[in-house]
Amino acid sequence: MPPYNPLQKFGLNSVTAAFSRKQDGNMSLCYGDVPGSPENRKKFLAAIGIDYRDLICAKQVHGKNIEYVTEENKGRGALDYDSSFTDTDGFVTDKKGLPIAILTADCLSVFIYDPLRPAVAILHAGWRGTEKNICAEGIRVMRERFGSRPQSLLAGFGPSIRSCCFEVEKDFKSNFPFGLIERSGRIFMDIALINRRQLAGCGVKEENIFDPKVCTFSDNDNYFSFRKEAKNAGRLISVIMLK
Ligand SMILES: [Zn+2]
Secondary structure, eight states: OOOBOTTGGGOOSSEEEEEOOGGGOOOOSSSSSOTTHHHHHHHHHHTTTOOGGGOBOBOOOSSOOEEEOOGGGTTTTTSOGGGSBSSOOEEEEOOBTOOEEEEESSSEEEEEEETTTTEEEEEEEOHHHHHTTHHHHHHHHHHHHHOOOGGGOEEEEOOBOOTTTOEEOGGGGGTOSSSEEEETTEEEEOHHHHHHHHHHHTTOOGGGEEOOOOBTTTTTTTSOOHHHHGGGOOOEEEEEEEO
């Protein structure tokens, strides 16, 4: 199977965007079965025209700090975890040939493309990042840096744990005014819906948000899930690059 492109619905040829599957192997240099990761990255990224040595990665902390990156940051976190950006959960760039990535196992990755500037963003939206509205922060940075207009932006979601499986504590109700579903006295979170509404709240058009609706927990054969595999879970990669 070719790598899944979450922006393919828009028929774009000036941006590369993809997320990996379990079959592509672990992509993390820090979690899961690490020794094979460089080779996994090399293979997966080569198939979409990316040199794995160029990759830019973060030490993600479920925050909402988003870094603007340029050529001089190329390769940070590509070959060793230590050189990754610290305290970072998203990247933006308007430079071509610069692959920016997020690594996840249940958390939602959000791909954003501004075809006019052009510019791209990749965001790590777990429930903590979602609570902090990292989508709004990403768009704020894109507006400030690039003069992006929200109504022109195209967004795509990666795989994540979905409302079918994402049970949360009852006290989440006080932090999330919408996107929680009650079933048999248990609370489930629709993290994709919340991020969709947050994007829309910034002015992104509903028809410009694409969601492949993949649940990492339900489809654990094809995707890593932290809830299902705990500390053994590898990470899938979500990557975007301007061509
Ligand atoms: Zn599920």
